[in-house]
Structure formats: C-alpha cells, structure tokens
Amino acid sequence: MTKRTLKKAAAILLPVCLIAGSSVAWVVTRTPSSPFDGVASSEKPSAELIARGEYVARLSDCVACHSTPRSAPFAGGLEMATPMGSIFATNITPDKETGIGSYSLADFDRAVRLGVASDGHRLYPAMPYPSYGKLSQEDVSALYAYFMHAVPAVRQESKHSEIPWPLNMRWPLALWNAVFSGTDSFQPQASRDPQWQRGAYIVQGPGHCGSCHTPRGLAMNEKALDDSSPLYLSGALLDGWYAPSLRGDSNTGLGRWSEGDVHQFLKTGRNKHAVVFGSMAEAFNNSTQFMTDDDLKAVAHYLKSLPGDPERDGPPYEYDAASNRSLALDQRANFPGAQTFMAKCSSCHGEDGRGQGQWVPPLAGSASSMAKENASSINVTLNGSARVVADGVPDAYRMPPFRKQLSDQEMADVLTFVRTSWGNRGGGVKPDEVKELRERTSPASSNAIILQMR
Incomplete structure (x- = not known):
C-alpha cells in the first residue's frame, strides 16, 4: 500500500472513528474474554510442554520480529517502517518490568490471539494476531510455558512508536479488530485428509x-x-x-x-x-x-x-529462446540493458536466463519477472539478498547489491530487458521507480545469522 493510499484511508477512517466514538465505547473499553480466564498458570510446566512451545515459536517466527542481530532474542527493538511512521517490536522476554513477566496465561492469550496487551491497549496489526487467532489452546499454553520458563529475562525498555498524532491513537484499532480480525481457532474441514x-x-x-x-x-x-x-x-x-x-x-x-x-x-x-x-x-x-x-x-x-x-495470471509461461539473439555482440547496442545484462548478470544467471540449477535461480519464467509488480526485481538488484544460513552454514552464492554500480537509468534498462525477455511478461521498469526504492531502502545485511532462541 502506498503512502498516498494510506493517507486516503486515514482521511476516511479517522473522522468516522472519532464521530462514532461515543456509541462504540463499549467495544473500545471492554476487555476481550479468553478461554484461559480464571485458569491458574502452571508453576512447573513439563519439559515436553516447553519443548512444544519452542517449536510453536519457530513455526510462528517470533524471534525474527522481536529481536535484532545486535540484541538478545525476544528483547525487541526491531524497527518496522510503515507509511505512517516507524513502530518497534516489543520486549517479550519474561522480565517483569519491561517484558511480559507479569502476564497471566489469559493475558498472554489476549495479546497473541486478540491483539490486546495486559494493560488493555491495542496492538498494531504488524503483530499478526489476525492469523494467530487460529492458534489452538494447546499451542497457546505451550508458547506461554516456553516464554515464561525457558526464555531468559532481559531488562530492555520497549521503544515508543514514531507514528504522529492522531494516527497513533490506539482505540480505533478495537473497531478495526471487530471488522477485520478473526478470533476463532482453526476449524478443521471434515472432507479433507x-x-x-x-x-x-x-x-x-x-x-x-x-x-x-x-x-x-x-x-x-x-x-x-x-x-x-x-x-x-x-x-x-x-x-x-x-x-x-x-x-x-x-x-x-x-x-x-x-x-x-x-x-x-x-x-x-x-x-x-x-x-x-x-x-x-x-x-x-x-x-x-x-x-x-x-x-x-x-x-x-x-x-x-x-x-x-x-x-488474473494469464497464459502459462513458455520459454522463448529467440530473446538470446539480442545478446549477440553485434546486437547488444540495439537493446537497452542487454550489454549491462551480459556484463553484470549473465555469469551467474546464464546467458539464456536459466540460472545454475538450485544454486543460482533462473530469471526466465521467475515469479518476480512475470509479476506486474516490479518491486522485488528492483529491490533485490539495488540491495542484494540477505545471506541464507542453512544448518548453520552461510551460503556461498548470493545476489550482490548494484546500487553503487548502476545508475537509475541503467538499472531500469537491465530490469526491463530481463522482465521482457525469454517469455517473461512482467513489463518494463522506469528510472523513477528505481529512484523511489533507492531512496527508501538500504542494502541487505551481509551478516545475516540465525537468531539463537535459547
């Protein structure tokens, strides 16, 4: 969603919320119920329950948002940029003063599944509680046991958001939740295996x-x-x-x-x-x-x-080898981007655009080259890709950033060439589109690591 679209949404939704405020106060002020209300938290959960909670935390990828490479796992601090301003992931370690150490099981359930903190304030849906609402009670209990009994407590104050008033008011989120957020656990379909x-x-x-x-x-x-x-x-x-x-x-x-x-x-x-x-x-x-x-x-x-x-998707992709003729030495000058492709891209992705097996992905027929949205094509070319770490071993092949090597025009030309060659139907890229992403993004970290959860 663009900043312009978001401003339009705010212009529509904010006045409606303000006008309707008195009549919906009960939605805003009431504390949502939890199936764990009145349930005492276990003082000594089993090792099996804690292990299950750690696995659910991996499934949920909690560590990626609530950590930074320079801080302890789950201590928060990760900046999340939004068109309204930056918000920061919170400390979810069991520290009683700066984390969630004082949360009951019901408090934890409300925060994870319903987007409501223990003091009643609403969480921004950057926390994916619309999805977490489908978590089973067993998995919520296991998550709670893991965070309270296996994650080390870290004293670290959570940063305040940088969203300006009046967009930073939290109470309209109660209305947002009522309309857009599901609260029912996952319901199996009897007809499925x-x-x-x-x-x-x-x-x-x-x-x-x-x-x-x-x-x-x-x-x-x-x-x-x-x-x-x-x-x-x-x-x-x-x-x-x-x-x-x-x-x-x-x-x-x-x-x-x-x-x-x-x-x-x-x-x-x-x-x-x-x-x-x-x-x-x-x-x-x-x-x-x-x-x-x-x-x-x-x-x-x-x-x-x-x-x-x-x-929506169009006719199935078919490889077009005729595009390779434009890469011939005597033809490159006639095709903007062809010379840059041969100099910067072909040694890895192949002159035919088909890549190098599983190690270097193909550009011919790739989703990013077929999609009308060109953000991924631009972003990964500008900033490269983060290091992939599998089984603790960093990868040897990764996309380097070209933001310092190619101008906006050169990058637009080479991406237009890629997205319109070999049967790709993604379409062209304009220099202004490259410039816009260049200004609001930064190179991917070359030191990506697996965050150790404990």
Missing part, C-alpha cells in the same frame, strides 16, 4: 503466511484470512517487496512447482525454481528450516491444493 488439515493450520495460523502473501485493503487489512476466498495467498506488495502468489498460478505462483519442490524450498531455502530472498530469507533462516519434515510436507500439500486464477 489429516495432512491437509495440518498444513492449513500451520499456513493460516502460526505460519501467518497471509500477512505477506495476501493483498490488503484500504484499511491495511488482509482481504482474506483463509482459503474460502480466492484472494487468500494470491500475492501482495509489502515493505518494498512483492510476495508472490502461493496458489496454483503457473506464472506468478506455485503452478509449476511440485509438492517436493515446495518442501525443498522451505527446508533448504532453494530449489530449481527459486532461492529465498527479501523477507522470505528471514523466514527461512529463523523458521521454516526448523520445521519437521512431516510439517513441511503438510504445508506443501496444503499450498498445492489452492487453485490459481488463469484470468
């Missing part, structure tokens, strides 16, 4: 895949929270990246991937179609590689059950 059910639970709930891969509405709400809508996981632009469709779209989604391809991608961070980059690199480094094979296969099974939209 157990593997599908498990995959659906992980994707819709703790995995919160829709937070990035589902398009958002005017109020920054996810347009769908489950597969009852064809918009769910159909691709979305967020934070300078385009998170592609996870549905059966053959061009911009997983239509050409097998279940085995999906499993390999989540387990190793790469396959013959793609290598993780952008926000997905963080999700892999800190979450998906730690999942069990059974859960990874369940996720793959579920995702491959989601149909694509041929009308």
Whole structure:
C-alpha cells in the first residue's frame, strides 16, 4: 500500500472513528474474554510442554520480529517502517518490568490471539494476531510455558512508536479488530485428509503466511484470512517487496512447482525454481528450516491444493529462446540493458536466463519477472539478498547489491530487458521507480545469522 493510499484511508477512517466514538465505547473499553480466564498458570510446566512451545515459536517466527542481530532474542527493538511512521517490536522476554513477566496465561492469550496487551491497549496489526487467532489452546499454553520458563529475562525498555498524532491513537484499532480480525481457532474441514488439515493450520495460523502473501485493503487489512476466498495467498506488495502468489498460478505462483519442490524450498531455502530472498530469507533462516519434515510436507500439500486464477495470471509461461539473439555482440547496442545484462548478470544467471540449477535461480519464467509488480526485481538488484544460513552454514552464492554500480537509468534498462525477455511478461521498469526504492531502502545485511532462541 502506498503512502498516498494510506493517507486516503486515514482521511476516511479517522473522522468516522472519532464521530462514532461515543456509541462504540463499549467495544473500545471492554476487555476481550479468553478461554484461559480464571485458569491458574502452571508453576512447573513439563519439559515436553516447553519443548512444544519452542517449536510453536519457530513455526510462528517470533524471534525474527522481536529481536535484532545486535540484541538478545525476544528483547525487541526491531524497527518496522510503515507509511505512517516507524513502530518497534516489543520486549517479550519474561522480565517483569519491561517484558511480559507479569502476564497471566489469559493475558498472554489476549495479546497473541486478540491483539490486546495486559494493560488493555491495542496492538498494531504488524503483530499478526489476525492469523494467530487460529492458534489452538494447546499451542497457546505451550508458547506461554516456553516464554515464561525457558526464555531468559532481559531488562530492555520497549521503544515508543514514531507514528504522529492522531494516527497513533490506539482505540480505533478495537473497531478495526471487530471488522477485520478473526478470533476463532482453526476449524478443521471434515472432507479433507489429516495432512491437509495440518498444513492449513500451520499456513493460516502460526505460519501467518497471509500477512505477506495476501493483498490488503484500504484499511491495511488482509482481504482474506483463509482459503474460502480466492484472494487468500494470491500475492501482495509489502515493505518494498512483492510476495508472490502461493496458489496454483503457473506464472506468478506455485503452478509449476511440485509438492517436493515446495518442501525443498522451505527446508533448504532453494530449489530449481527459486532461492529465498527479501523477507522470505528471514523466514527461512529463523523458521521454516526448523520445521519437521512431516510439517513441511503438510504445508506443501496444503499450498498445492489452492487453485490459481488463469484470468488474473494469464497464459502459462513458455520459454522463448529467440530473446538470446539480442545478446549477440553485434546486437547488444540495439537493446537497452542487454550489454549491462551480459556484463553484470549473465555469469551467474546464464546467458539464456536459466540460472545454475538450485544454486543460482533462473530469471526466465521467475515469479518476480512475470509479476506486474516490479518491486522485488528492483529491490533485490539495488540491495542484494540477505545471506541464507542453512544448518548453520552461510551460503556461498548470493545476489550482490548494484546500487553503487548502476545508475537509475541503467538499472531500469537491465530490469526491463530481463522482465521482457525469454517469455517473461512482467513489463518494463522506469528510472523513477528505481529512484523511489533507492531512496527508501538500504542494502541487505551481509551478516545475516540465525537468531539463537535459547
């Protein structure tokens, strides 16, 4: 969502919320109920429950948002830029003064699933509680046991948001939650097999895949929270990246991937179609590689059950070898971007754009080259990709940043060449689009690490 669109949304929603404030005070001030109200917290949870909680925390990728590479796990401080201003992840260690050490199980449940802190203030939906609302009571209990009894307490004050008044008022979020946030736990579908059910639970709930891969509405709400809508996981632009469709779209989604391809991608961070980059690199480094094979296969099974939209996605991709003629030495001058491609890109991605197996991804037919949204193409070329760390070993091949080597025009030309060659239908890139992302992004860290949870 662009800053202009967000301002329009604020201009519409804020006056409505202010006018309606007195009549909806009960929504704003009441404390949502929790199934754990009145339930005493266990003083000594079992080792099995704590271990389960640690695994659920991995599924939920809690460490990626509530930590920084320079701080203790879960101590908060990560800056999240929004069009309204920056917000900062909070300290969720069991420190009683600056963390969540004073939370009861019911308080914890309300914060995780309903977006309400123990003092009653509403959390910004950067915390993916619309998805976490599907967590089972068993998993919430396990998470609580892990955070309270296995995560070291860290005294670190949480930073205040930098969102200006009146957009920083929290009470309208109660109305937002009532309209856009689901609060029911995951409901199995009797007609589906157990593997599908498990995959659906992980994707819709703790995995919160829709937070990035589902398009958002005017109020920054996810347009769908489950597969009852064809918009769910159909691709979305967020934070300078385009998170592609996870549905059966053959061009911009997983239509050409097998279940085995999906499993390999989540387990190793790469396959013959793609290598993780952008926000997905963080999700892999800190979450998906730690999942069990059974859960990874369940996720793959579920995702491959989601149909694509041929009308939106267009005719299936076919490789066009004729594009290679423009790369001939005597032809490059006639094709803007061709010379830059040969000098900067071809040694890794191949002169034919087909990459180097699972190590260097293809540009021909890639989702980022087929999608109309060009943010990912620009962002990864400007800033490179974060280091992928699999089984504790950093990768040897990664996309370097070209922001200091290529001008806005040169980058627009080479990306236009890539996105219109070999059958790619993503379309051109304008220098102004490169300039805009250059100004609001920075190079990916070359020191990406797996954050140790304990």
